[in-house]
Amino acid sequence: MIGEGIQSTNQRKHSYVRDNVEVGFFTDPTVCIGCKACEVACKEWNEVPDDGYVWSGNSYDNTGHLGASTWRHVMFLEQDRAQGNQIAGPMSLDEDPFRWVFLSDVCKHCEEAGCLEACPTGSIVRTEVGSVLVQNDVCNGCGYCVVSCPFGVIDRRPQPLPDAGGAFKCTFCYDRQKSGLVPACAKVCPTESIVFGRLDDLRARGADRVRELQQTGYNDAQLYDPTETSVRGIHAFFLILGEPEAYGLPPKPQIPTIYLKSAWTVAFATAIASIVATLLAFAFFS
Numbered sequence: 657m658i659g660e661g662i663q664s665t666n667q668r669k670h671s672y673v674r675d676n677v678e679v680g681f682f683t684d685p686t687v688c689i690g691c692k693a694c695e696v697a698c699k700e701w702n703e704v705p706d707d708g709y710v711w712s713g714n715s716y717d718n719t720g721h722l723g724a725s726t727w728r729h730v731m732f733l734e735q736d737r738a739q740g741n742q743i744a745g746p747m748s749l750d751e752d753p754f755r756w757v758f759l760s761d762v763c764k765h766c767e768e769a770g771c772l773e774a775c776p777t778g779s780i781v782r783t784e785v786g787s788v789l790v791q792n793d794v795c796n797g798c799g800y801c802v803v804s805c806p807f808g809v810i811d812r813r814p815q816p817l818p819d820a821g822g823a824f825k826c827t828f829c830y831d832r833q834k835s836g837l838v839p840a841c842a843k844v845c846p847t848e849s850i851v852f853g854r855l856d857d858l859r860a861r862g863a864d865r866v867r868e869l870q871q872t873g874y875n876d877a878q879l880y881d882p883t884e885t886s887v888r889g890i891h892a893f894f895l896i897l898g899e900p901e902a903y904g905l906p907p908k909p910q911i912p913t914i915y916l917k918s919a920w921t922v923a924f925a926t927a928i929a930s931i932v933a934t935l936l937a938f939a940f941f942s
Contacts, residue, residue: 664848665838665851665857666851668838669836670833671836672784672854673833673836677785677854678855678856678891679785679786679787679828679854679855679891680852680859680892680893681762681841681851681852681858681891681893682850682851682858682861682862682894682895683759683850683892683893683895684851684862684894685757685759685760685849685895685897686874686877686895686897687849689846689847690758691730692730693845693846694728694730694842694844694845695719695726695728695730696844697840697841697843697844698728698841700840701829702827702829704725704726704727704824705725706725707719707725707726715732715734716732717730717731717732721904722761722762722808722825723811724810724811724812724813724823724824725824727763727826727827728826729760729762730759730760730761731757731758731904732758733756733759733902733903734755735755735757735898735902736753736754737754737755737897737898738755740869741872757897758849759894759903760841760845760849760850761904762809762826763807763809763810763825763826763828763892764807764809764887764890765788765826765828765890765891765892766887766889766891767887767888767889767890768887769805770801770804770806770912770913771788771801771804771805771825773804773911773912774800774801774803774804774912774913775800776796776800777795777796777798779795779796779823783828783830785828785833786855786891787827787828787830788828789828789830790823790825790827792824797822797823799822801823802823804912806906806910806911807905807909809826810825826892828891858893859881862879865877865895866879869895877895877896878895878896879896880893880896880903880905881893885908885909886910886913886914887909887910887911
């Protein structure tokens with residue numbers, strides 16, 4: 657990866673779309689420096705408008721969360737925990753451990769996507785590389801996808817674009833990929849905290865990285881890739897330190913449609929009970 661120059665998967669041209677190869681992002685916050693180059697590159701390439709430049713005064717994280725105008729979000733997480741084998745020195749407050757974690761968040765491009773299942777117009781589709789794409793010219797802005805995403809990623813802008821229905825999220829730079837180019841965020845990442853490539857290769861790389869970190873004192877390092885839930889895995893997965901909740905990630909995300917069977921069962925039982933009660937009422941009073 658780093659040091660490979662143009663041979664890095666983040667730099668060389670590819671034919672994944674033509675070859676129907678599933679691709680993904682592997683994001684490793686242990687090498688992220690919080691530079692926000694990915695945020696800027698995403699906005700520039702996709703012509704995403706600014707999101708207010710809000711300075712909260714509580715953190716250097718000025719974008720706050722993903723949304724219709726923030727397709728990449730570099731999270732600044734401050735925790736009172738040790739960073740690996742870190743030993744708090746005399747310059748720290750009361751010698752308490754402290755760590756900053758930077759994580760570049762993005763749409764997860766779920767294997768089973770709640771937004772795709774909920775879309776009534778067919779605006780949201782699965783691409784050749786396994787990503788989930790919103791077709792702006794087909795979207796009617798109904799918002800069903802917004803409430804169906806277990807990660808709260810997809811969102812609507814207050815004022816839709818003239819040629820778009822209103823729901824927006826990361827496109828995985830599908831237009832770039834069709835031309836054999838790497839997504840803009842991965843292309844510019846100076847530390848290759850974001851790695852783009854074949855999904856199976858990235859999962860193997862992620863597992864190796866977790867083992868490496870755990871051997872060097874990062875005992876809470878783990879991969880966040882919920883393959884055991886109804887989401888069945890994600891194409892943009894993360895190495896995290898600690899628990900998923902600290903990063904705003906649900907520990908066991910589920911797509912809403914898994915609850916349909918129980919909902920219909922309850923509705924059917926209620927309907928039968930109502931019919932029986934009505935018949936008994938007529939029989940009793942007749």
